[in-house]
Amino acid sequence: xxxxxxxxxxxxxxxxxxxxxxxxxxxxxxxxxxxxxxxxxxxxxxxxxxxxxxxxxxxxxxxxxxxxxxxxxxxxxxxxxxxxxxxxxxxxxxxxxxxxxxxxxxxxxxxxxxxxxxxxxxxxxxxxxxxxxxxxxxxxxxxxxxxxxxxxxxxxxxxxxxxxxxxxxxxxxxxxxxxxxxxxxxxxxxxxxxxxxxxxxxxxxxxxxxxxxxxxxxxxxxxxxxxxxxxxxxxxx
Amino acid sequence: xxxxxxxxxxxxxxxxxxxxxxxxxxxxxxxxxxxxxxxxxxxxxxxxxxxxxxxxxxxxxxxxxxxxxxxxxxxxxxxxxxxxxxxxxxxxxxxxxxxxxxxxxxxxxxxxxxxxxxxxxxxxxxxxxxxxxxxxxxxxxxxxxxxxxx
Numbered sequence: 001x002x003x004x005x006x007x008x009x010x011x012x013x014x015x016x017x018x019x020x021x022x023x024x025x026x027x028x029x030x031x032x033x034x035x036x037x038x039x040x041x042x043x044x045x046x047x048x049x050x051x052x053x054x055x056x057x058x059x060x061x062x063x064x065x066x067x068x069x070x071x072x073x074x075x076x077x078x079x080x081x082x083x084x085x086x087x088x089x090x091x092x093x094x095x096x097x098x099x100x101x102x103x104x105x106x107x108x109x110x111x112x113x114x115x116x117x118x119x120x121x122x123x124x125x126x127x128x129x130x131x132x133x134x135x136x137x138x139x140x141x142x143x144x145x146x147x148x149x150x151x152x153x154x155x156x157x158x159x160x161x162x163x164x165x166x167x168x169x170x171x172x173x174x175x176x177x178x179x180x181x182x183x184x185x186x187x188x189x190x191x192x193x194x195x196x197x198x199x200x201x202x203x204x205x206x207x208x209x210x211x212x213x214x215x216x217x218x219x220x221x222x223x224x225x226x227x228x229x230x231x232x233x234x235x236x237x
Numbered sequence: 238x239x240x241x242x243x244x245x246x247x248x249x250x251x252x253x254x255x256x257x258x259x260x261x262x263x264x265x266x267x268x269x270x271x272x273x274x275x276x277x278x279x280x281x282x283x284x285x286x287x288x289x290x291x292x293x294x295x296x297x298x299x300x301x302x303x304x305x306x307x308x309x310x311x312x313x314x315x316x317x318x319x320x321x322x323x324x325x326x327x328x329x330x331x332x333x334x335x336x337x338x339x340x341x342x343x344x345x346x347x348x349x350x351x352x353x354x355x356x357x358x359x360x361x362x363x364x365x366x367x368x369x370x371x372x373x374x375x376x377x378x379x380x381x382x383x384x385x386x387x
Binding site for chain 2: 140143144147149150151175177178179180181185187195197199207209211215217218219
């Protein structure tokens, strides 16, 4: 069965968001037991808190889709190996969401589509040659699902990171994480033990600090940030 | 020496901070581990370890876990990291234009609670610089499991 065929079989109940087992199997790339799948759904509902699971409001469906995505990414680690599958799953969640009514089809829920866009951005990062960074980001999405106090990933910040890496495919791969705002941050430890840190702001600017052989700090547009780091071997990459 | 609330921690003493998994890289703090969310002007929360009067570091960390448990959802991937107060103050003076201080601010059920003061509220670059500086002081030996192994 292809993913697109599977998507045609998507079902959506009126009271809860329920992913189709066959669809998830195709996207996860391994057999999925119904029990395990429903555990993931229940876990997502637990995250949403029991009292909020009632009538299938657009907001609830969107939240459910997002949390099921995260729980599944934790339950099925192979999703981490293949950002394309994760992206498809994100799209699938968006598709399910968009099928709940004709009006929703023309006005996709922003929260759900944000999940799909995040998957797309991870693919962009992978396509730019930063496979490890893409894997770290998917792990990060899972970690956020585990801890209700973690901030949500800022899609605009992720977009900024993806654009930066795509514009500089020769850079060494950074380690990526999240700051308390949900903005993506990236760190590079250079051969001379200098540390370069960038926080990707949601407005195409980057806040940057370098400590070590050359100290520098500043906030600049993405296209100008490497100029600031020119004295370091990093800037020449 | 007995300190009262609001007094500065001695430079020879140590402070710990809980970090969730997204603020760690390879088990060590990320550079943004000691930054605050936009609009947050509160001091960075830490615990003053010597105030706990325990015989060793493991016991101190155990007490910190107990104090934090009602306030935070600590996860098995989270870590508690330890800083020397004097080293932190000196390093930040060295790399930034700021002067930080560690101030005892006990809370209900958390007597050893303290805050790192001196962060500039309007200068996020300096805040990132401070945080990056503090991160570089913490080695693997200064990192403890947030939830002890069973």
